[in-house]
Amino acid sequence: MNRKIFGASFVLASAASAAVIVAVILIFMITIMIGGWDHLTWEFITAAPEEGMTAGGIFPAIVGTVLLVLLMSLAGVPIGTITAVYLSEYANRNSIFTKMIRFAVNTLAGVPAIVFGLFGVGFFIQFVGGGMDSFLSGTGEVHWRQGNILWASLTMALLTLPVVIVSVEEALRSVPGDYREGSLALGATKFQTIVKIVLPNAYTGILTGTILAVGRGAGEVAPILFTGAAYYLPHLPSSLSDQFMQLGYHLYIMATQSPDVEATLSIQYATAFVLLVLTFLLNFAAIILRSRLRARAR
């Protein structure tokens, strides 16, 4: 009898735990929605901020966030995929070199975001940007030795690299060995096998990696804090050397730097809501794309 009670109470406890998670998310969403309800208008997402952020909208921050995430994926996904191909298809699993790469990837995953931000300043802005400026000195007005959307995207790409590598590698490993053997037995080279058989069957995994990276990248603020995010810009970024506004950063400065924090409270809620929805939409788009590819592969 006792055993049955234990069993039943365990089911109850696990269901309750699951319910807690759902409840937290619901409370979270509802609070944010109620708090920002007054500002959730069409104008809010299509207009620029006005009057010291106490009025107007957040359009430039939305555009900046989308651009940042796109550039980040463009830089990070190919590098992450190629790394994963190396680890899964070429590297000898037991070699010291492979273990070093794995250790580096795991360490990278554990580095705090703010450290990436500082690295971005030191490496991309000072070193690469500074180098470019002295190399190009006198040829134009563009200055690379300062924060811009390119450096911020690259910094963000580094941050999300481990996520991409791990999920793509997993996808590559799940491609049946039968396919590889079948291809090699037909006289295909290893490279042909990877390009024509392995990668096409791992597309969904590469997209999963992108989804996870986008989800992570859209929400991070620390890496872009010093590498290109702007407090306020009257215009949208039009080149890689421009600074940009970003939703998470916008939220941060409204909450801490605004002249009148109380006045922006409702805008903060609304901004947080838009950020969540945007992340959700980016994820959703990638999921749709993935299921389409999956359907086509069958």
Add this chain to the structure above:
Amino acid sequence: MRMQSTKIKAENLNLFYGDKQALRNINLVIPAYKVTALIGPSGCGKSTFIRTLNRMNDLIDNVRIEGSVVIDGTDIYKKGIDVVELRKKIGMIFQKSNPFPKSIYDNVAYGPRINGLRDKKVLDQIVEQSLRHAAIWDEVKDDLKKSGLALSGGQQQRLCIARALAVQPEILLMDEPASALDPIATAKIEELIYELKENYTIVIVTHNMQQAARVSDFTAFFYLGEIIEYDETKRIFTTPKEKRTEDYVTGRFG
């Protein structure tokens, strides 16, 4: 034993997985345009052996091979052998049919395409010819665009045979090609093997005694990594020299 021209010759072949020896001093002469069956209980080394013939074992870490495998007079384990070229000459059919998740057409065209063939007309011709030779053309000719994975198990295996034929190999290695198929599909594969041996040298691993007896001209009995007996199939099954062979083919152990 009367021999025709020799296609494959294994000499003093030893194979180790790490410290474990899987093949012991294998000496085997496989004649051209004949079907040679490799039989023996599970784990006896017959699959390992067939994979040494197109160097598929290269893909496994920790494999060490001694001795030689000579195909058409060339030792395929000597330095400087182009394994990719070698594998074009040797088709392989696996135990589990493994069509790529592509259309039937693309499956068969895969081999010619990786060799650089782009001409649509020539490809069409090769695809049709290969599917015909694999005795599956009539079943699939109307939906070549359909995924290879949508076919039945027996059809998938014949598609894999067509895919192998499209590269125009000289040798076909078959690793238990019918072990996952029902009797009707199996019969079709066996019939096909019988037709194919006119143009190809075939080596087949099988668990099925009747199958070995039906399709092969020569049979090698493997046991614990060694070849116990190798002879014409009808002798192996009627008057084997070794007691262990007799016990195995009559089903007393295995």
